[in-house]
Amino acid sequence: MRPRRAGGCPARPLLGVRVLDLTRVIAGPVATRFLASLGAQVLRIDPPGWQEPTLEEEINCGKRCATLNIKTVAGRAQLIELIKHADVLVHGYRADALEKLGLDAETRQKLAPGLVDVTLNAWGWHGPWRNRRGFDSLVQMGCGIADRGMQWRGSDRPVPLPVQALDHATGYLMAAAVLEGLRQRRENRVGWQARLSLARTAYLLQQQGAAPASPQSGIDAQPHDALSALEITPWGVAERLRAAAWLPGTPMLCATPGAKPGSSNACW
Numbered sequence: 001m002r003p004r005r006a007g008g009c010p011a012r013p014l015l016g017v018r019v020l021d022l023t024r025v026i027a028g029p030v031a032t033r034f035l036a037s038l039g040a041q042v043l044r045i046d047p048p049g050w051q052e053p054t055l056e057e058e059i060n061c062g063k064r065c066a067t068l069n070i071k072t073v074a075g076r077a078q079l080i081e082l083i084k085h086a087d088v089l090v091h092g093y094r095a096d097a098l099e100k101l102g103l104d105a106e107t108r109q110k111l112a113p114g115l116v117d118v119t120l121n122a123w124g125w126h127g128p129w130r131n132r133r134g135f136d137s138l139v140q141m142g143c144g145i146a147d148r149g150m151q152w153r154g155s156d157r158p159v160p161l162p163v164q165a166l167d168h169a170t171g172y173l174m175a176a177a178v179l180e181g182l183r184q185r186r187e188n189r190v191g192w193q194a195r196l197s198l199a200r201t202a203y204l205l206q207q208q209g210a211a212p213a214s215p216q217s218g219i220d221a222q223p224h225d226a227l228s229a230l231e232i233t234p235w236g237v238a239e240r241l242r243a244a245a246w247l248p249g250t251p252m253l254c255a256t257p258g259a260k261p262g263s264s265n266a267c268w
Contacts, residue, residue, distance in 0.1 A: 011251060012039030017182065018268060020082050021045065021063065022091035025052065026136070026164055027120055027198065029059035030171025032090055034243060035178060036062025037252040043082065043268065045070075046261045056261065057235050062254030064264035076101055078266055083108060085268050087185075088116040088178055095121055095130045109191045116181030117193040118174050124197040136164040136198060143202040170201045172245045233257040 009015065014035055021032040021044040029044070036042045042063040050067065052059075069075040080103070083089060089108065091098065098104065109115055122134025123142075140146045140160040149159030174196055181192035231240050234257065243252050 010249065013247075013250060014182075015039035017041065017087045018085060019043070019088040019090060019178075020086040022089070022093065023120075024050070024092065025055065026059065026167035027170040028090055028092040028174065029055075030168055031118075031174035031178065032063065033059050033061060033254070034172065034175040034245065034252075035088070037243065037254050038247070038250065039255075040088070041268075043264070043266070044261075045079070045082070045266060048262075050261050052261070057233050057238060057258035058240075060258040060260075061231070061233075061240070062256055063259060065259045065261050066264045066266035067262040068266045070101065079103075080111060082266065082268065083111050083115070086112055086115065088118070088181070090174065090178065091119045092121065093119070094133070095125060105193060113191065114185050114189065115191045116178055116185060117191065118177045118181065118196070119194075120170060120174060120196040120198070122197060123199045125195050134198065136167045139166055139198040139202055143199055143206070145202055145206065148206075165205070166198045166201050168244065169205065170196055170198055173201065175245070231257050234260060 017035075017040045019032055019035050019040045019042045021028065021042055023029055023032065023044075024046065032040075032042045032044065044060065044063045044065045045068050046065065048067045048069055068078060070079045083103070089112075098108075103111075105117060108117055121130070122139055123129035123132050134142070137146075137160045141158055146158035146160040149155075149161065150157060153159050174194075177194035177196065181194065184190060184192045231238050238257075246252050
C-alpha cells in the first residue's frame, strides 16, 4: 500500500489525498467537489471533446480537469498509471464497463493496494436493468417519485421533483462512502469498495416519506451572505451557494474555481 501523504489537518483533512474522478454530469462530480473542498487533490478525466455547459463552473471547482480516450491502448495505459498512484477512485460507468477494459475491481486493487473504490450507476448492481443507462429524472419516473408528484399536484401526467435530488443526494452519499473508506484504510490498512445507485437513493428517500408541513425555518432563516460566496472563475465573477452538506468545524473551501474540460494534463 502506498503510504498516505502527510499534511492532513482538521481544517483540510484530505490534504494530500489523490482522487481520480471518472464521473460526469452531477452525482459523481458533486461527490468529488465535496472531497476537493476538504483539501483532496482531484483529477477529473473526461473523453476528448466532452463538454458540460452550465455545469462546468458549478461542479468542477477545486479540481484539475483532463481528457483521455481510455478505449485506446495508450489511453488505457495512461489510466492504469493514474490508478496506480491514486488513493481514491470514483467512477460512474455502467456495471461492466471497466471490466471490459480488463480493469475489474480485483485488478484495480492489485494496481493500487488499499484503493478506496466508489462507483455508481442508475439502476443498481443486480437484475436485468443493471447496465441500462439512466439519469435522475428518468429514475424518478421509474421508481414512482414522479407518480407521487402527479398525485400531489392533481396532474394528469408524471411530475418529477423540481431539482435533481437523486443526483445530489447520491453525490453526498458517495462522498460519505469515500470518507468511510479512508477511515477503513487508515485503521485497518485495507482497500474498500462501495457501490451506489440513483435507484437505491430513490428507495431510501421514499422510505422517509414526505416532509411534515411546517413554517420555513433553519437554513432559510440564515442571512443570505451565509448561504453563498463570491468567486472569480474563468467565466467571470460568480456567486456560489454553500454545500448542502458539511463537516462540523471544518471549512468547505475549494482551492481553485471551476475549470473547463481538458484544461489540465492527465497526470498527477
